[in-house]
Amino acid sequence: DAGVIQSPRHEVTEMGQEVTLRCKPISGHDYLFWYRQTMMRGLELLIYFNNNVPIDDSGMPEDRFSAKMPNASFSTLKIQPSEPRDSAVYFCASSLSGRNGYEQFFGPGTRLTVL
Amino acid sequence: GNSVTQMEGPVTLSEEAFLTINCTYTATGYPSLFWYVQYPGEGLQLLLKATKADDKGSNKGFEATYRKETTSFHLEKGSVQVSDSAVYFCALSNAGGTSYGKLTFGQGTILTVHP
Numbered sequence: 001d002a003g004v005i006q007s008p009r010h011e012v013t014e015m016g017q018e019v020t021l022r023c024k025p026i027s028g029h030d031y032l033f034w035y036r037q038t039m040m041r042g043l044e045l046l047i048y049f050n051n052n053v054p055i056d057d058s059g060m061p062e063d064r065f066s067a068k069m070p071n072a073s074f075s076t077l078k079i080q081p082s083e084p085r086d087s088a089v090y091f092c093a094s095s096l097s098g099r100n101g102y103e104q105f106f107g108p109g110t111r112l113t114v115l
Numbered sequence: 116g117n118s119v120t121q122m123e124g125p126v127t128l129s130e131e132a133f134l135t136i137n138c139t140y141t142a143t144g145y146p147s148l149f150w151y152v153q154y155p156g157e158g159l160q161l162l163l164k165a166t167k168a169d170d171k172g173s174n175k176g177f178e179a180t181y182r183k184e185t186t187s188f189h190l191e192k193g194s195v196q197v198s199d200s201a202v203y204f205c206a207l208s209n210a211g212g213t214s215y216g217k218l219t220f221g222q223g224t225i226l227t228v229h230p
Contacts, residue, residue: 004158031216042222043159043204050216091158095216102147102208102216106158 002026004107006092012113018080021110024073025094033104034067034077035091043091049075050097082114117142121205121221128195128228136190136224138179138205146207148172148181148188149218153202162190162203195228202226 005024013019025032033048047057052069060067064083069075079086089111093104122137140148147166151159163172168183177192188205205221 033217043220045217048217056217093159097216102218103149103161103164104159104218106151106160108158 004092004094004105006090006107006110008110009108010111010113012115013082014115015083016081017114018078019082019086019112019114021077021090021092021112023075023077023092023107025075025092026096026105027073029094029096029105030072031095031097031102031104032069032075033093033095034075035093036088037091037109038088046077079112082112084114087112087114117146117207117209117219119205119207119219119221121203121224124223125225125227128226130197130228130230131194132228134190134192134195134199134226136203136205136226138188138190138221140186140188140205140207140219142186142207142209142219146209148179149206149208150177150179150188150190151204151206151220153204153223155201159204195226197228197230200226200228 007022034046037043046059047067049069067077089109091109093106095102095104118141120139149164150162152162153159163174165172165181171180179188179190202223202225204223206218209217
């Protein structure tokens with residue numbers, strides 16, 4: 001199994017530009033999570049999906065952030081327009097409901113730098 | 116609501132020292148408990164888990180016991196190595212309510228092991 005796949009691994013952009021982060025969850029998993037990690041704020045849950053439907057987006061910082069999951073094997077997190085304070089590592093994770101206690105599997109992350 | 120409180124860090128030890136990282140939780144229902152580890156530049160990966168009271172999770176010499184009476188899940192290792200230097204996160208799964216499927220994470224504890 002390839003695990004959770006994220007792209008790109010690194011993104012450097014200028015303030016005001018649109019940024020799209022991509023995630024492919026583990027095949028068969030029915031939950032998908034987007035997190036943001038910074039030194040100042042630690043690990044924050046932004047949004048999560050169950051069976052492609054957004055369940056809780058209360059962690060999305062503002063309207064500049066949006067996330068979609070058009071099918072079970074793909075999700076995007078978009079920031080438009082980007083700002084320097086959005087610089088962080090963004091993680092995608094997936095999990096399978098059932099008897100495993102909802103263990104989450106994390107991708108390697110996308111390191112975003114907004115200049 | 117659910118919450119996880121971890122021992123304040125950073126923790127600095129010499130190689131072969133004994134490690135304890137404290138974790139206590141507040142939760143409704145019967146959550147599963149997890150320890151995740153994050154090595155520099157990588158995503159979080161599951162270290163061990165316990166899905167019911169009195170279960171002991173173990174992996175790579177680390178262990179933790181699910182103590183419902185003290186609502187704790189302390190991480191221990193008898194002899195740490197330099198390669199154990201990482202950030203350790205305690206987490207619980209939300210077993211019910213509107214946050215079903217979500218993990219609640221502690222703030223993370225940075226461990227540095229010196230030769």
